[in-house]
Amino acid sequence: MRLTAILIPFVILATSAAADGEDHWAFLPPERPEVPAVGDDSWPRNPIDRFILAGLEGFGVRPAPEADRPALLRRLSFDLTGLPPTPEQVNSFLSDPAPDAYERQVDRLLASPHYGERMAQHWLDLARYADTDGFEFDQTRPAMWRYRDWVVSALNEDLPYDRFVALQMAGDELEPEDPSATVATGFHRCYPDMVDMNDQGERRQLALDDITETTGLVFLGLTIGCAKCHDHKFDPISQVDYFRLQAFFTPSRFEDEFTVATEEHRAEHEAARRRWERQVAALRSALLRLEHEARERIAPGPPPGLTREAKAALEKWEAERSPGETAMVFEAIMGDPRVEPDRLAEELGPEALARRNELREQLDRAEQAEPPPLPRARVLVESSPEAGPTHVLIRGQYGRDGPEVEPGFPAALPGGEESPPITPGRRSTGRRSVLAAWLTRPEHPLTGRVIVNRLWQQHFGRGIVASPSDFGTMGNLPSHPDLLDWLASELPRRGWSLKAMHRLIVTSSSYRMSSRFDSKAHAIDPENELFWRQDRRRLDGEAIRDAMLAASCALNPELGGPPIFPELPPELTKLSSKGAIWPVSSEARQRNRRSLYVFVRRNLRYPFFEAFDRPDTNASCPRRAETIIAPQALALLNDRLAFDAAQGLAARLEREAGPENADRIELAYLLALGRTPDTEERRLAVEFLGDGGERAWIAFCLALFNLNEFVFLD
Incomplete structure (x- = not known):
């Protein structure tokens, strides 16, 4: 009997029980269930596996075999950091015979600063993060990125989830x-x-x-x-x-x-600003004193058109003026239309003129040294x-x-x-x-369940509850309710540590399964609701862009800071100036920072990301769409980003692998796919490359970026 047929009575029963709402499963505090016994004690690595295996054994389904090491490392690296493994990391893992080799890779990736960047992207989707307001004018929010950086930092530091929630609330x-x-x-x-x-x-x-x-x-x-x-x-x-x-x-x-800024920082900044204002005021006053007699000979009396404030400041003794009043007087006197510059220079004479030029240079330097705002x-x-x-x-x-x-x-x-x-x-x-x-x-019926379900979704492509932001009566029922409650109760037991929960999930045998197809299991559970294998998952646009930049050695790994502006297709420059386009970052190194830092404009999604289902930032996005459409292939084949990355990868192969085609081909596969090529792939590559000219190598690298294997996790 198929799984869906067996679940129908359960759905009807659960819906009926929830008719008055308060009996709905999600509104009741989770009770920590017993970890189930299973027939095959050799497969489980941790309690997660026992819940999964108990469900599979109940339907007579066997879990898929473990993925091979290259596929496993690539999956793990993208899941935890959003970046591909380096050739050195692949080779190190493949040659490591220690029984805890995989666990050490997990710990390395969880400790990486890029972990926070990857996990922040999931959270920012939920938070509907953007760097602009939206609507007609879509005005920029210059300081919004500080929240994005706070999220990255909090996740890297493994701020306990209860505190992570509380600080965002209050x-x-x-x-x-x-x-x-x-x-x-x-x-x-x-x-x-x-x-x-x-x-x-x-x-x-x-x-x-x-x-x-x-x-x-x-x-x-x-x-x-x-x-x-x-x-x-x-x-x-x-x-x-x-x-x-x-x-x-x-x-x-x-x-x-x-x-x-803290109170101490504010006080230090205010003191530095007062020192700067006094320095600038002193130089302005010195210039006014130096030029006073010459200006009086040319045009006696105050300049015309003074404001009431400027006139009052001018009537004060120099020592009584505040820096702001000195600035008003300086602007009024220096802008006096009655005084011609050449005439003033003549009246000053060579010695005073030289002194004035010296003071002017000092003033210019001082004005440029203004303390930056907090x-x-x-x-x-x-x-x-x-x-x-x-x-x-x-x-x-x-x-x-x-x-x-x-x-x-x-x-x-x-x-x-x-x-x-x-x-x-x-x-x-x-x-x-x-x-x-x-x-x-800790006993809240929803907070723990909701976040552990989101973590599960990140690693399996679908949550235990497939409607991650709707646990209500119209949402999906959990496929493994006991596992969901066990995870929800485990989170506070582990100090609300998200890293600990990620580690628990990715070190399980359930996560380490391959995506191998099994006709018997598929006949019983065609939607893989029992998690009898790993589903193949397409990378999102941000990870694809970062992977291309990483392979071509162009990725700038710097963390944090204001958003960056990569190049846009030329046709977009013809759009309205009401926030439709952006100023391209002048330095390539800045343009090539991680995709998390690309400026998020509500009314204009970065075209490459849009092709790969970047969500609308006007509302919280709990799960991205995962389409397979023609514009994706066109973007990978024709986009300037893809071509530049292919060109950079070709240059890197020549630089790092040397003149031998076989060495270059092997490095190309390691950089793009996280594995070495097999015999047939080597033969096809040699045949395609011909005499191995520059254009052939660029085309070869572009072809690698267009492989399904490059944009999918197995």
């Missing part, structure tokens, strides 16, 4: 003395924003709606946004629940220019312990206030029956701290 309340904690609240500032709305109150309400909906999707795995206008049609979430959740965010202030970030903060009222909006419409509500959790979830106690702080209502504490309870 970093400003939980760690008010640490500016980087406030940067974490940038999660809530990633929404698309129509900055030029006529009614700014409505603009704020739209932002609050987006924050409420995204919080529900990302952390709870619930479509809470469906209850904005009316009670949820399927889940036990009322419209009152929606606005009670929104009330946690209502007092928040949307700060676009938050200074990312870093800024786009965050969510509060400035008062008082909170205004939150109302249910009738039909969800701004301006149609209904009953007032207090902050609270969805009634169907534990703790949602009554309003939680909230203690205001000195500059904050304390509301979001309470929400963070509720979300990160």
Whole structure:
């Protein structure tokens, strides 16, 4: 009997049991199940395998054999860092006979700074991250990238997931003395924003709606946004629940220019700026004194057209003027239209003129030495312990206030029956701290389940719950409910460490299976819901671009910093100037940084990424589409990125492998595919290359980038 036929009664039963909502499996705290016994004790490497194998044995299905070492290392490297293994890493792994060789590769990759970059991409998809506002003008958000860098850093440092969640909810309340904690609240500032709305109150309400909906999707795995206008049609979430959740965010202030500096850093910066201002003012005053008599002989009295402020500053003694007043006087005197430069030089004479030129050079250098401004970030903060009222909006419409509500959790979830106690702080209502504490309870029915399901999806292409942001009654049922609950309970046991959970998953026999097809297993489970093998997975556009740059030795591995602007197809320069195009980064080294740092414009996705299903950043994306369409082949064959990478790879082969074609071919396969070529592939390569001219090698490298094996993980 097929798996789907067996599951139909279970689906009907689960749907019926969830009719009143509160009995739905996802709303009940997870209970740690016993690890099941299995018939084949030789296969499991850790408890995950026992859950998977128990399900397979129940249907008489055998798990696929383990993948070969090159495929396994390539899969692992892309999964954990988004980058291909180097030839040295491949050869080292293949020649390592130690029983823990694979585990040491896992630990190496988890310790890599590129781990945080890869995992950040998954999280930023959920956070709907972009560097622009969207809508008609799509204005730039200059400081948004600091949130992106915070995510990378937090994941690299293995910040416990409960703290990772809490800081994004309420970093400003939980760690008010640490500016980087406030940067974490940038999660809530990633929404698309129509900055030029006529009614700014409505603009704020739209932002609050987006924050409420995204919080529900990302952390709870619930479509809470469906209850904005009316009670949820399927889940036990009322419209009152929606606005009670929104009330946690209502007092928040949307700060676009938050200074990312400690009090000590601010004081040091202010002192440095005062020293600079005094230095510049002293040089300006010296110039004014030097030129005063000459200017009086040419045009006595104050310059015409002075502002009231400038006139008042001019009437003060020099010693009484502030640096700002000195600047006003300097600008007015030096801009006096009555004084011709040649006449002034004549009146000064050679000695004074030489001194003036010297002072001018000193002033130019001093002005250029202005201390840079303190870093800024786009965050969510509060400035008062008082909170205004939150109302249910009738039909969800701004301006149609209904009953007032207090902050609270969805009634169907534990703790949602009554309003939680909230203690205001000195500059904050304390509301979001309470929400963070509720979300990160170890026994919370959703937070742990949702994140471990997302981790599973990253490594298997599909979650145990195939609808990763919808654990409600209309979402998919878990294929392995006991495994999901075991993982959810294991996360807090391991200190909420995401790296520990990744390690647990990727060291399992379940993860290490090959993608080999089995007709018997396929007949029973054609969708591979039992995970009897690994599904082949296509790389996303970011990983494909990074792999080409890495193979061609062009990838710049620097971490963090402002976004970069790679070249765009020429036809895009003909588009409207209303934010449709961007200034290409002048240095190739900067253009060739990792794809995570490519400028994310809402109204114009980088074309190469768009061909490979880059998600729309106007909404949270829990799982990317994985299409196979003609534009992908055309991009890999014709895009300037692909051609430049092929050219760079060909040059690298000549540089590193020497003159022998056989050595170059082997290195080319190692760099592009993470393995050496077989006999037939060597023969075909030699035949294709002919006399081995430059054009032939470039074409050969381009052909490697166009292989299915290059863009798919086996």
